Each structure stands twice: as C-alpha cells, then as structure tokens.
Amino acid sequence: MKNGYYGNYGGSFVPETLIEPLNELIANYKNLKKSPRFKAELKKLLTDFAGRPTPLFKSEKLSARAGCEVYLKREDLAHTGSHKINNAVGQALVARFSGKKKIIAETGAGQHGVAAASAAVVTGLKCRVFMGEVDISRQQENVRRMKLLGAEVVPVKEGTRTLREAVSAAIRSWVSDPRDSYYLLGSCVGPHPYPMMVRDFQSVIGKEVKKQLSYPPTHLVACVGGGSNSIGLFHPFFEDRNVKLIGVEAGGAASINNGRIGVLHGTRSYLLYGRSGQIKDTHSVAPGLDYCGVGPEHSYYNDIRRADYFTVSDGGALKAFRWLSKNEGVIPALESSHAIWWMMNNKFSKGDRVVVCLSGRGDKDLSAAGQG
Amino acid sequence: MNELERKINWLKEEKLTGISFFMTAGYPDMKTFSDTVRELDRRSLADFIEVGVPFSDPLADGPVIQNSSREAIKQGASLGNIFEAVRKIKKDTALPMVMMSYLNPLTSGAGLEKNLKCAADSGFSAVIIPDLPAGESAEIEKTVKKPGLGHVFLAAPSTPDERIREISLKSSPFLYYVSSYGVTGARRSLDSKLASRLERVRKLSRVPVYCGFGISTPAQAALLKKSLDGIIIGSAFIDKLKTRHFKAPLKFAISINKSLGRM
Numbered sequence: 001m002k003n004g005y006y007g008n009y010g011g012s013f014v015p016e017t018l019i020e021p022l023n024e025l026i027a028n029y030k031n032l033k034k035s036p037r038f039k040a041e042l043k044k045l046l047t048d049f050a051g052r053p054t055p056l057f058k059s060e061k062l063s064a065r066a067g068c069e070v071y072l073k074r075e076d077l078a079h080t081g082s083h084k085i086n087n088a089v090g091q092a093l094v095a096r097f098s099g100k101k102k103i104i105a106e107t108g109a110g111q112h113g114v115a116a117a118s119a120a121v122v123t124g125l126k127c128r129v130f131m132g133e134v135d136i137s138r139q140q141e142n143v144r145r146m147k148l149l150g151a152e153v154v155p156v157k158e159g160t161r162t163l164r165e166a167v168s169a170a171i172r173s174w175v176s177d178p179r180d181s182y183y184l185l186g187s188c189v190g191p192h193p194y195p196m197m198v199r200d201f202q203s204v205i206g207k208e209v210k211k212q213l214s215y216p217p218t219h220l221v222a223c224v225g226g227g228s229n230s231i232g233l234f235h236p237f238f239e240d241r242n243v244k245l246i247g248v249e250a251g252g253a254a255s256i257n258n259g260r261i262g263v264l265h266g267t268r269s270y271l272l273y274g275r276s277g278q279i280k281d282t283h284s285v286a287p288g289l290d291y292c293g294v295g296p297e298h299s300y301y302n303d304i305r306r307a308d309y310f311t312v313s314d315g316g317a318l319k320a321f322r323w324l325s326k327n328e329g330v331i332p333a334l335e336s337s338h339a340i341w342w343m344m345n346n347k348f349s350k351g352d353r354v355v356v357c358l359s360g361r362g363d364k365d366l367s368a369a370g371q372g
Numbered sequence: 373m374n375e376l377e378r379k380i381n382w383l384k385e386e387k388l389t390g391i392s393f394f395m396t397a398g399y400p401d402m403k404t405f406s407d408t409v410r411e412l413d414r415r416s417l418a419d420f421i422e423v424g425v426p427f428s429d430p431l432a433d434g435p436v437i438q439n440s441s442r443e444a445i446k447q448g449a450s451l452g453n454i455f456e457a458v459r460k461i462k463k464d465t466a467l468p469m470v471m472m473s474y475l476n477p478l479t480s481g482a483g484l485e486k487n488l489k490c491a492a493d494s495g496f497s498a499v500i501i502p503d504l505p506a507g508e509s510a511e512i513e514k515t516v517k518k519p520g521l522g523h524v525f526l527a528a529p530s531t532p533d534e535r536i537r538e539i540s541l542k543s544s545p546f547l548y549y550v551s552s553y554g555v556t557g558a559r560r561s562l563d564s565k566l567a568s569r570l571e572r573v574r575k576l577s578r579v580p581v582y583c584g585f586g587i588s589t590p591a592q593a594a595l596l597k598k599s600l601d602g603i604i605i606g607s608a609f610i611d612k613l614k615t616r617h618f619k620a621p622l623k624f625a626i627s628i629n630k631s632l633g634r635m
Binding site for chain 2: 011012014015016017019021158159168171172175176177178179262263266271273275276278279
C-alpha cells in the first residue's frame with residue numbers, strides 16, 4: 001500500500017504549499033515515535049495530566065437488558081471530558097519537539113478546542129482555535145473554557161459557519177504560516193500523516209480495553225463522526241478477527257452509509273456531496289458527529305468488511321442519553337449516545353462481551369437535549 | 373501542440389510578459405462571465421483565461437474567490453453549463469482557456485475521465501487542480517493527458533529546489549508559482565524577496581514560470597515584470613466584477629497591460 005493510504009483511501013490532497021510542511025511532520029513523527037524521551041513525556045502527561053487509564057465500567061443495567069456482559073469505556077472521565085485529550089496531548093508534544101511555537105486547531109462543539117487549549121498550556125505553546133459562528137453561539141460554555149485557558153478563539157463567518165468551515169479556515173491559516181505554526185487536527189481525517197497519527201494517539205483506548213478485560217471482547221461499539229474514538233478503540237483489535245467492530249453514524253451525517261467516494265480537506269474517503277460535487281450540509285444533534293466526511297481508515301474497514309457501520313437518528317441518541325443518565329448515573333455525550341442506542345436495540349448472545357466507547361461526558365449537551 | 377502551448381511559446385520568443393486573468397465560471401452570472409471573456413479577447417487584454425469551476429469548499433482560496441464560488445453555485449453553475457458556455461465562447465474567440473477545478477467537482481457526475489474529455493471537447497487547453505499536488509496520483513495525471521490536455525502544476529515558496537525541478541518536468545505548458553504563503557487574494561504587500569525567488573525558480577524550471585496569488589495592482593505587476601514569464605491575477609479582477617458589468621474589470625485589465633508594457 002502506498003504511504004498514507006488505506007486501500008484506495010487517504011492520501012495528501014492539499015495545496016502545494018503544505019507538501020513540505022507535511023513531509024517534515026512525517027519525518028519528525030517517525031523519529032519521535034521511537035524516541036524514549038518523547039515516549040516517556042507522553043506517558044507522563046497521559047497519566048498525570050489526562051488521568052489515564054480511564055476505567056472500564058461494567059454496566060449492570062445494560063448487561064441485564066442485553067442478556068450479556070456490557071462494559072462502558074469511560075473516556076468521559078478523561079481530563080477535559082472526552083477522548084479528545086489523548087490526541088491533543090500527543091500532538092502538542094509533537095509540535096513542541098518539532099520546535100513549533102503555536103498551534104492551530106479547529107473545533108465543532110468545542111471539545112477538541114478545549115482539549116487542544118489545555119494541551120497547549122501544559123506544553124507551553126500558544127493556541128488559536130477556529131470555530132464556526134453558529135457553533136460559538138450554541139456552545140458558549142466551551143468558548144469561555146478555551147478563553148480561560150488562554151486560547152484565542154477565531155470566529156469563522158464563512159459558509160455554514162460550523163465544523164466543516166472551521167476545518168477549512170484552520171487549514172487556510174496553516175497555509176499562511178506553516179513554518180512557525182503546527183496544525184493540531186482533532187480527528188482521524190485530513191492529509192497524511194494526520195489519520196495515522198490521530199489513530200496512534202487514540203489507540204490508547206483500545207490498548208487499555210485489552211488489558212482491562214480478562215477475556216477478549218466479542219463486540220466493540222463506538223460512534224463515528226470523523227471517527228477518532230472509534231478508530232482508537234478498533235485499531236488494536238484489527239488483527240483479532242473474532243472481535244466484531246461496529247461503528248455508529250448519525251443519521252443526518254452518515255458519510256459511510258449515505259456518501260460516495262470523494263476528496264475533501266486533504267483526504268480521499270466517503271463523503272456527502274451532491275451531483276455536481278458540492279459538499280452537502282449535514283445535521284446532527286451531536287455536534288461532534290456533524291461532519292460531512294469520515295476518516296479514510298474507516299472507509300477502508302468498511303470496504304474490506306472488517307467493521308460494520310450503522311446509523312442512529314437524533315431521536316434514538318436522545319433516548320439513550322436519558323436512559324443511561326437515569327439508569328446508570330452517567331450522563332453520556334450525545335455523540336456516545338448514538339453508540340449506546342445502537343447497542344440497546346440489537347440482540348446479543350449470552351456469552352457476548354460488548355464494549356461501548358463512552359467517548360465523552362454529556363454536560364455540554366443539556367440544552368441541546370432539552371434539559372437546560 | 374495545443375493553442376495554449378503555442379501562445380506561451382510565442383510570448384517567450386517575443387519576450388513579452390504573459391497576462392492571464394482568473395475568473396470564477398458563472399460569476400456574477402454566466403452571461404456577464406462570457407461577455408467579459410469576449411471583451412478581453414476582442415481588445416487583446418489577456419493571453420489566456422483561467423476559468424475556475426466553483427466549489428463549495430475551496431481550500432486554497434481567500435474570501436473573494438470563496439464568495440464568487442458560493443454565488444456561482446447558488447446560480448446553478450456546474451461542469452455541464454460551464455462546458456456549454458466555454459464551447460460557445462470558443463466559437464468566436466481565439467483566447468486559450470485553462471480550467472481550474474478542485475478534485476471533488478472534477479471527479480463527480482460523469483466521472484473524471486468523461487469530465488476531462490468534455491473539457492477538452494469544449495475548448496479547454498489545460499487544467500489546474502489546486503488540491504492535487506504533483507506526484508500524489510499517477511493515475512489522475514495519466515487521465516488528464518488522455519484527451520490531450522495540458523496539466524499545470526503549482527510550486528510554492530515552501531517547495532524545495534529539487535522538487536521545483538521535478539514539478540516543472542510534469543507541468544505543461546507552464547509552471548504556476550504561488551507568490552507567497554497563504555491563500556489567494558490581495559496582500560498588504562508582496563514579499564520583498566519574491567523577485568529573486570522567481571528568478572531562481574525560472575532557472576530551475578524547464579517551462580515558463582507564471583506567478584499568481586496576491587498580485588493585485590499594476591505597480592506590483594510592473595515590479596515583477598523582469599523576473600517572470602507571466603502573471604495570473606484572480607481575486608483583484610473578480611472583485612471588479614461585483615459591478616455585474618465588464619466595464620470595471622476591463623479598465624483594470626488595461627492598467628495591468630500598460631504596467632507590463634503590453635499596450
């Protein structure tokens with residue numbers, strides 16, 4: 001397979017200006033991955049700063065309902081409230097070890113923005129976060145958190161004024177200053193090496209699950225927007241063909257289920273677009289899933305049938321959101337609620353061990369869920 | 373050799389600075405777009421036209437081209453009616469046309485191969501694909517050549533010398549040099565080292581070097597005249613089309629022609 005490709009997917013479809021910075025990043029990352037100093041610092045930050053390992057919680061209520069063992073991987077308990085911190089800390093270290101002074105990040109709901117802002121503080125970097133105006137107005141709390149953490153939040157006024165435009169704005173800003181700034185992309189999308197690097201940093205999720213279960217799981221279930229928490233859970237189990245991998249997309253933003261192969265934001269993958277190639281607007285109650293594309297590795301897993309991808313509607317996610325809060329005392333993020341609802345509505349056998357990734361906490365979603 | 377190649381070579385032989393304007397197809401509407409191209413041709417104010425296929429998410433473009441693209445899409449511009457408009461224009465004008473398109477519109481609908489064949493049939497001489505860097509896809513590069521289209525690649529300030537040389541070997545009939553870091557659109561000032569960088573790029577390149585991104589005034593054009601083979605002006609020209617008439621853009625085109633000693 002050509003470098004940076006997953007089957008037919010991936011690649012580096014970017015303006016020429018970014019080719020050299022990407023080549024530098026590929027080389028730096030390759031060296032850092034082997035560097036004992038880098039590995040030691042990353043481990044320390046993940047443990048002492050991000051609070052890893054996160055627990056694997058056996059949900060008695062879900063288990064009783066499904067008639068098998070159901071576990072929740074508690075990424076909601078990680079620092080800043082979601083799995084996003086795993087990647088943010090990893091890449092911020094890459095930036096610092098590469099001699100960069102500032103990081104650029106995009107954010108939809110603000111989860112990655114907050115994670116990036118806090119990772120920037122702990123690694124001593126400046127941080128600038130691009131966020132769509134629409135998202136800014138509906139996620140005020142996260143905007144305040146980012147500002148408190150010293151990040152500059154840049155409102156994106158173009159087009160849909162949501163995550164898709166925020167990614168474009170972040171890339172444009174990076175094109176303007178690729179020598180001093182580092183683009184800290186929040187999901188396993190974008191040009192090579194981002195999908196690989198984000199997957200590597202998120203793989204800590206799956207690796208911990210492997211250690212935490214005494215017997216291997218039979219099913220891994222996770223929500224898929226860009227797909228970073230799911231690829232992090234799935235990837236360490238890729239070779240273990242007895243483990244079923246299940247990705248759950250939002251009904252209104254289901255790139256794998258409803259999209260076609262296309263190119264956006266530097267990568268070739270499944271994408272939602274119309275006949276003349278214009279990107280479609282998406283809608284999901286979960287802002288973290290509200291994106292028109294998906295990581296190239298997921299497209300590949302889909303085509304080789306290594307993972308199966310399903311959809312859950314806004315309504316289903318909201319039901320799971322309330323159910324888990326009432327029955328287990330855990331308020332899940334609306335993103336993760338998609339995975340939970342899929343799990344709650346499918347049949348399992350008695351000996352099954354199902355792990356659902358609870359990618360983030362749902363405090364941010366109270367008003368979206370009508371609980372505010 | 374197609375008409376664009378002949379034109380580029382002729383300019384080089386005559387030691388003239390080539391002039392091209394970039395226009396978003398269908399902006400401000402298809403008629404004004406076509407009328408403006410015809411007027412540029414009638415008054416010999418351009419050597420070729422770069423026609424932009426509007427895309428919803430143009431990563432390499434600044435606000436002016438983002439807006440013109442959005443406007444053109446809203447009015448229904450698509451590959452189909454762009455080919456149709458260009459076919460009509462080509463019936464009564466001699467101006468060579470270069471198509472600029474991001475990958476997604478170019479590969480959708482009928483598919484890349486058929487779209488490129490239609491482009492060649494309707495009168496385009498070459499394509500520029502800003503999100504396809506040289507070497508990323510041998511398959512797409514091969515598909516572009518099939519119907520006899522030229523393939524213009526970009527080189528940027530971050531591109532190392534060795535790669536500039538390699539890109540120029542693939543790029544035909546000219547190399548598009550990106551003036552500075554950043555997206556398309558006017559800059560407060562151009563990099564003071566741009567002229568010397570261009571001279572270096574010209575030594576490395578096997579084909580003529582045309583420069584674009586951020587060149588917005590006759591004075592800037594005049595400063596670069598000796599260091600390049602031609603210039604491409606996009607945002608500054610499109611900005612004049614806001615008036616929805618070709619008068620203002622033509623006036624601007626005249627000032628550029630004067631500043632480069634072409635009038």
